[in-house]
Amino acid sequence: EADIYQTPRYLVIGTGKKITLECSQTMGHDKMYWYQQDPGMELHLIHYSYGVNSTEKGDLSSESTVSRIRTEHFPLTLESARPSHTSQYLCASSGLAGARLDGELFFGEGSRLTVL
Amino acid sequence: AQTVTQSQPEMSVQEAETVTLSCTYDTSENNYYLFWYKQPPSRQMILVIRQEAYKQQNATENRFSVNFQKAAKSFSLKISDSQLGDTAMYFCAFMKHDNTDKLIFGTGTRLQVFP
Numbered sequence: 001e002a003d004i005y006q007t008p009r010y011l012v013i014g015t016g017k018k019i020t021l022e023c024s025q026t027m028g029h030d031k032m033y034w035y036q037q038d039p040g041m042e043l044h045l046i047h048y049s050y051g052v053n054s055t056e057k058g059d060l061s062s063e064s065t066v067s068r069i070r071t072e073h074f075p076l077t078l079e080s081a082r083p084s085h086t087s088q089y090l091c092a093s094s095g096l097a098g099a100r101l102d103g104e105l106f107f108g109e110g111s112r113l114t115v116l
Numbered sequence: 117a118q119t120v121t122q123s124q125p126e127m128s129v130q131e132a133e134t135v136t137l138s139c140t141y142d143t144s145e146n147n148y149y150l151f152w153y154k155q156p157p158s159r160q161m162i163l164v165i166r167q168e169a170y171k172q173q174n175a176t177e178n179r180f181s182v183n184f185q186k187a188a189k190s191f192s193l194k195i196s197d198s199q200l201g202d203t204a205m206y207f208c209a210f211m212k213h214d215n216t217d218k219l220i221f222g223t224g225t226r227l228q229v230f231p
Contacts, residue, residue, distance in 0.1 A: 004160075031217050040125070042221040043207070050216075058218075090161065094217040100163070103149050103211050105219060107161040 003027050003098070006091050006108035013081055014116050021076045021089055021111045029095030032074040033105070036060060037088045049074055081115040088112045118143040118210050122222035129198045130230050136183075137193045137225045139208030145169075147213040150184065150191045155205040155224075164206070167191065169213070195227075203229045 004025040030051045035043040045058030049068040064078050091108040119142045129135035148169045155161040167175045167184045174182050183192045195202055208222040
């Protein structure tokens, strides 16, 4: 089992609310990622980080923001949620600890967000 | 830009039989990794198998093996002796060998294993 955790697993909120999706890993991995996954679609990278105080935007444009103040923690925030933000958000990390193979990513269980 | 294509949205197989999932990709890179990830229903995505592009030998992991055709940019996954626990979404993914560990995914194939 991967030591990477996401909360909440499910969230239903109204338009205009601010939300934060939490992601924590206990493996000491430097690299962390947020992917957005719509039903029946591929995962798209929206944010990544290579270490503390490092954040970059991914290939898919997103209105969300991220921060990396601690190695183990990589939260994603939406300041004002809209129905178009309805999706599943997957957090992942990579590093030497726990990896069987170079480049192996460890994923959380995902946060399924529904914005009404 | 790299792309990954999985042309089989759904597949089914009977327990103990063999099934092959297809994946093609496009890249101008010469050095890269290819992966198959498994996402069981409501559970974490996990790595199934990895292939390094510079290796001609196909990767194997127990009942899972790949057929890597670099010139054809094809990377299929064969599951032998299918088990009920193999029921999941399977994603093919590409990663440049540049230490970024950024994955580019295909749209996935939903595999159902029947008793």
